[in-house]
Amino acid sequence: MDVRRAAAIALTVLSVAFRIAAVAFAVLTVLLCFPSAAARLGITGFVIDLSHALPDLIQGYGLVTSPFGGVFRLDFALACAGLFILDYSCQRIAYKLR
Structure with a gap:
C-alpha cells in the first residue's frame, strides 16, 4: 500500500x-434547549465536563435562554460548525490524495 492511499484512508x-x-x-x-429532556437523560454532568473540554x-x-425554558449554547454550536468544517476539509484532502 502506498503512502498516499494510506494517508487518504x-x-x-x-x-x-x-x-x-459534530x-x-x-x-x-x-x-x-428543552430542560425536561436534559433532566430525564441525566446529562448535566456530561455537559459540564464537555464544556470544560472546549477551548x-x-x-x-x-x-441564551430558549423560549422552551432551556438554554441554547452557542459554544456547542460553534464547536459543531468547526467540526463539520474539519470533516469537510479532511474529505477534500483525502479525495485529492487518491
Missing part, C-alpha cells in the same frame, strides 16, 4: 470521527 477515518462528534454536539445543542476562547460563550 487515515483522513477518511478522521473525517468520520469529526462528523460523529452530530453529537448538534444533538446536545438541541436537547439542552477557553469559546467556553461558555453565548448562553
Whole structure:
C-alpha cells in the first residue's frame, strides 16, 4: 500500500470521527434547549465536563435562554460548525490524495 492511499484512508477515518462528534454536539445543542429532556437523560454532568473540554476562547460563550425554558449554547454550536468544517476539509484532502 502506498503512502498516499494510506494517508487518504487515515483522513477518511478522521473525517468520520469529526462528523460523529459534530452530530453529537448538534444533538446536545438541541436537547439542552428543552430542560425536561436534559433532566430525564441525566446529562448535566456530561455537559459540564464537555464544556470544560472546549477551548477557553469559546467556553461558555453565548448562553441564551430558549423560549422552551432551556438554554441554547452557542459554544456547542460553534464547536459543531468547526467540526463539520474539519470533516469537510479532511474529505477534500483525502479525495485529492487518491
